[in-house]
Amino acid sequence: MYPKEFEYASPTSLGEAVALLKKMGPDAKVLAGGQSLVPLMKFRLASPKYLLDINGISNLEYIKENGKFISVGALTRHHSLERSELVKQKLGLFSETASWIGDPQVRNNGTIGGSLVHSDPAGDWGSAIIASRALLKIQSARRERIVDSDHFFKDTFTSAVAPNEILTEIRVPVPPDGGRSAGAYEKLERKAGDFATVGVGVQLTLSRNRKTFEQAGIGLTSLGPTNLRGKKAEKALVGKNVSLETIEEAGTAVSEEVKPTDDVLRGSAEYKRAMARVFLKRALTRAARKAGASGV
Amino acid sequence: MAVSAIFGAKVNRREDPRLISGTGTYASDVALANMAYAAFLRSPHAHAKIKRIDAEKAKKLPGVVTVLTGKDIGSKLNPVPCAWPVTGADVKIPKYYPIAVDRVRYVGDPVAVVVATSPYEAADALDAIVVEYDPLPAVILQEEAMKKGAPLLYEEVPNNIALHWKIGGGNVSDAFSNAEVTIKERFVNQRLQPTAIETRGATAQYDPSTGMLTMWVTTQNPHVHRLLLTLMTGIPEQKLRIISKDVGGGFGSKIPCYGPEAVVALLAKETGVPIKWVEDRHENYVATIHGRDHVQYVELAGKKDGTITGLRVKVYSNLGAWLSTAAPGVPTILFGLILPGAYKIPNVECEVYGMVTNTTGIDAYRGAGRPEATYIIERLVDIFAHKIGMDPAEVRLKNFIPKDKFPYNTATGLAYDSGNYEGALFKALGMVSYDNLRRELQMLRSEGKLVGVGISSYVEVCGLGPSSVVRSTGFALGLWESAIVRVHPSGKVSVFTGGHPHGQGEETTFAQITASELGVLIDDVEVIHGDTDRIPFGMGTYGSRTTPVAGGSIVIACRRIKDKGKKIAAHLLEAREEDVQFDSGKFFVTGVPGVSKTLAEVAWASYGAGSNEIPSGMEPGLESTAFYDPPSFVFPFGTHVCQVEIDKESGQVKIKRYVAVDDCGKQVNPMIVEGQVHGGIAQGIAQALWEEAVYDEHGNLLTGTLSEYAVPTAVELPKYETTSTETPSPHHPLGLKGVGETGTIASTPAVVNAVCDALSPYGVENIDMPLRSDKIWRILKEKGISK
Structure with missing residues (x-):
């Protein structure tokens, strides 16, 4: 459990950080909360030549409302998102998701940005950004660019963030009109702090009369090579009546679109497929109720 | 607190402030000047020949002190000893x-050791060693290992069968041919990883001027460890000092002595610098012993009225790649003798095969043999009850050994000391309002809920143990325990115990016993353990033995001190010895309580030793050494009741209620008893629902880190409702029985019985542990309960 030798740099500004990244090239790794990277280095599964610790950059840790978005700095700890009143009020999906991550130590140290860039398909945040249609702000020495959540995850452990770039901000659209929008995260895990056997994040907006699903976002954890968007399930909801039948149809749709793999310890692909349906239904029912629906 | 009330009081654990404030001293806290670090290169193959090891590049790396292979060590170290060649069994101990x-x-078998000036450099050097292997076919499962043509681990162990043992009493074949009802099952008691939070580790320092080697080791038994290290290293016992201050959990995994500890001792002697080695968690999981791993073929014979008449058990036990210190005793003596449990079963037969396989070695894990036995009988009682349409509580009551039949001799040759099994069962049933609960569950079932209740009534054999019996089973040593009680001139007391508490709280309970016996304040008693140069030779802590056995030795030492004190007091008070009484720290003349001497006054006189202070001819000082060899084992017992609900959609098991009634005789400190019960139940539930060591077919441990091996947290575990009954051991000086393992023994079958009860309306008779949600879901799906 001792990593290989590496060079360590601790820039204090984003400009300095991306300049250093450019210089270091692809052998560098950005250290945020260290909850995945440090164990990988200790197991020597990752042996970066350079470690760029961005924790000294003071203006990457924030949660603030900017008009249509709630902007979350990439260095924001899971714990801050779990406890933020603003997040609880307007982005229930995010406070719920944070509460399911790891254990208190992980939540105190780990960051939303680090977790997203790590792109573990078992990561919980991926489903939250997919369900909420978040935008990701990415910075290199040359430019700043915005990627949407549908194009952020490239493959298992591979995100859209290039080696010379740093994810700086997660911009989450503020859901329409407080009362009729709600989100929920449901997770099946063997024990508290375990990686998800399956996880489902949903972000809903109901019609003003609460009778139909106006918008639906669904993100899926541990159900494919990356976090997935439940497109067919979303389609089964939008414009349809808020009813148990509709939710059942979304459940059926999701079990057809997920791509789980067999796992000796957490369950077969068949089990995960069935649980995607069960946990999506639970998340939808709970979110719909929170958004004021009756009859579900 | 009044001195007279200290025994039986809920005194806070005096070891806790240092442990919860991070000021304890564990193996990895030891830091010495010029210390170098050892690291072991371990095999990635489950079975292979070593063709070539090239360590030249590693040796040249910065900071590397030395690299040694098995060939380099040659005859400098002897094979790892096995201390329990069970008498009457066919045991083959291969050279490991x-x-x-x-x-x-096995994957994890050490192939080389590196010493470097930092642990980082040592890890770099491991990466630089080139080993060429010639892989051989591996065998993982014990039933495969004994088949003809299976890969052979050792020439000296034909068919990989390292252990064969039989025991029985009564006439089992008659019992079965006359049976009205028979049950036949195959149970799997899965392999578990002990998961002490402190991994193993050792630091050794050699002093060439005295030839003394001091070793800081995390161990449950410092003197036994020293003896085993002497056997491996040849360093004589008087030149070897073992220090083990705080131990972060053992659960049996720190009873054995392991090869790397001997290597560390050798390296310290050869290099002249202190050597430190500490496992990381993965290394701990592959290289520290595992527990359990039985495949059990079991049969029960009975009558339709619920009487159990016979029990027949055949077990295939996995021993792993080497025979660890106590390995042969666990699936035999510690398992077979207690098979009848709390029941008067006249005919019992048990046969055990133990196989070596290409997996981590298996030895004692909390409960060690007794959970495997209790699981069999408690599961069978439930299946039997279901088959004859009787309530499982009724079947237990019908077959219990009645409370007036103690001491009771079992068909397997044990003499149970005392018990009131129906008392504990009734108390537990009362706590859950059993009849109402059954009706309530029936109602919930009619609403479509999957709910069940499970009972487990256990008896444990512990307080290991009477030396003549233990020796007759082939164990290498007796299992008495030692104590020195030293009253200082000021009247303050030091207690040196051969036991080695590491979480069980005996620093506190032994102080309570001493304070109570000698009538001193608990704060005036210091309890010392874990250093072979300070304490008398002792056997250590395991097998729920420390409070009864080491506690027994302290009581005897205290009583000897009081006897001597009476003589001195009589001399000081100019009274006859037989007229002097002792109570609450004072010696006084019978009928004249005002004429007295305190223990401190007597102690002062004993060290002064003038002619007006102690009788002529008496040795000075006030100190006693006692060796307590228990006349028999002790047999705690109890009943646990578990109520569960299964999530129909996901298969998750939720424990709704957990009630435990345990009887460990007199209790020195009921709060500590409760703590032991809580921890034990948690580990037992963990086996029932989550924990399992999983190997792939190549012998890779798939549960090699805490991300994979599912140790539950407080979130998953229920609130425990615990209470006790009190049936003292008649042969123990204080009426004590052990309680360290009871929770682990009782809880596992209680949970499985509850889950099987919930599924019994659907014809489910048995599910093998762990009862993971995906496994339950598959059954629900097959039965058409879940989609």
Whole structure:
């Protein structure tokens, strides 16, 4: 459990950080909360030549409302998102998701940005950004660019963030009109702090009369090579009546679109497929109720 | 607190402030000047010949002090000893060397050791060693291992069968041919990883001026460890000092002595610098012993009225790649003798085969043999009850050994000391309002809920143990325990115990016993353990033995001190010895309580030793050494009741209620008893629902880190409702029985019985542990309960 030798740099500004990244090239790794990277280095599964610790950059840790978005700095700890009143009020999906991550130590140290860039398909945040249609702000020495959540995850452990770039901000659209929008995260895990056997994040907006699903976002954890968007399930909801039948149809749709793999310890692909349906239904029912629906 | 009330009081654990404030001293806290770090290169193959090891590049790396292979060590170290060649069994103990010489036998088998000036450099050097292996076919499962043509681990162990043992009493074949009802099952008691939070580790320092080697080790038994290290290293016992201050959990995994510890001792002697080695968690999971791993073929014979008449058990036990210190005793003596449990079963037969396989060695894990036995009988009672349409509580009551039949001799040759099994069962049933609960569950079932209740009534054999009996089973040593009680001139007291508490709270309970016996304040008693140069030779802590056995030795030492004190007091008070009484720290003349001497006054006189202070001819000082060899084992017992609900959609098991009634005789400190019960129940529930060591077919441990091996947290575990009954052991000086393992023994079958009860309306008779949600879901799906 001792990593290989590496060079360590601790820039204090984003400009300095991306300049250093450019210089270091692809052998560098950005250290945020260290909850995945440090164990990988200790197991020597990752042996970066350079470690760029961005924790000294003071203006990457924030949660603030900017008009249509709630902007979350990439260095924001899971714990801050779990406890933020603003997040609880307007982005229930995010406070719920944070509460399911790891254990208190992980939540105190780990960051939303680090977790997203790590792109573990078992990561919980991926489903939250997919369900909420978040935008990701990415910075290199040359430019700043915005990627949407549908194009952020490239493959298992591979995100859209290039080696010379740093994810700086997660911009989450503020859901329409407080009362009729709600989100929920449901997770099946063997024990508290375990990686998800399956996880489902949903972000809903109901019609003003609460009778139909106006918008639906669904993100899926541990159900494919990356976090997935439940497109067919979303389609089964939008414009349809808020009813148990509709939710059942979304459940059926999701079990057809997920791509789980067999796992000796957490369950077969068949089990995960069935649980995607069960946990999506639970998340939808709970979110719909929170958004004021009756009859579900 | 009044001195007279200290025994039986809920005194806070005096060890806790240092442990919860991070000021304890564990193996990895030891830091010495010029210390170097050892690291072991371990085999990635489950079974292979070592063709070539090239360590030249590693040796040249910065900071590397030395690299040694099994060949380099040669005859400098003896094979890892096995201390329990069970009498009457066919035991074959293969030669297993601390570092593999020409063949590796499990993933994790050490092939070389590196010493470097930092742990980082040591890890770099491991990466630089080139080993060429010639892989051999591996065998993982014990039933495969004994088949003809299976890969052979050792020439000296034909068919990989390292252990064969039989025991029985009564006439089992008659019982079965006359039976009205028979049950036949195959149970799997899965392999578990002990998961002490402190991994193993050792630091050794050699002093060439005295030839003394001091070793800081995390161990449950410092003197036994020293003896085993002497056997491996040849360093004589008087030149070897073992210090083990705080131990972060053992659960049996720190009873054995392991090869790497001998290697560390050798390296310290050869290099002249202190050597430190500490496992990381993965290394701990592959290289520290595992527990359990039985495949059990079991049969029960009975009558339709619920009487159990016979029990027949055949077990295939996995021993792993080497025979660890106590390995042969666990699936035999510690398992077979207690098979009848709390029941008067006249005919019992048990046969055990133990196989070596290409997996981590298996030895004692909390409960050690007794959970495996209790699981069999408690599961069978439920299946039997279901088959004859009787309530499982009724079947238990019908077959219990009645409370007026103690001491009771079992068909397997044990003499149970005392018991009131129906008392504990009734108390537990009362707590859950059993009849109402059954009706309530029936109602919930009619609403479509999957709910069940499970009972487990256990008896444990512990307080290991009477030396003549233990020796007759083939164990290498007796299992008495030792104590020195030293009253200082000021009247303050030091207690040196051969036991080695590491979480069980005996620093507190032994102080309570001493304070109570000698009538001193608990704060005036210091309890010392874990250093072979300070304490008398002792056997250590395991087998729920420390409070009854080591506690027994302290009581005897205290009583001897009081006897001597009476003589001195009589001399001081100019009274006859037989007229002097002792109570609450004072010696006084019978009928004249005002004429007295305190223990401190007597102690002062004993050290002064003038003619007006102690009788002529008496040795000075006030100190006693006692060796307590228990006349018999002790047999705690109890009943646990577990209520569960299964999530129909996901298969998750939720424990709704957990009630435990345990009887460990007199209790020195009920709060500590409760703590032991809580921890035990948690580990037992963990086996029932989550924990399992999983190997792939190549012998890779798939549960090699805490991300994979599912140790539950407080979130998953229920609130425990615990209480006790009190049936003292008649042969123990204080009426004590052990309680360290009871929770682990009782809880596992209680949970499985509850889950099987919930599914019994659907014709489910048995599910093998762990009862993971995906496994339950598959059953629900097959039965058409879940989609």
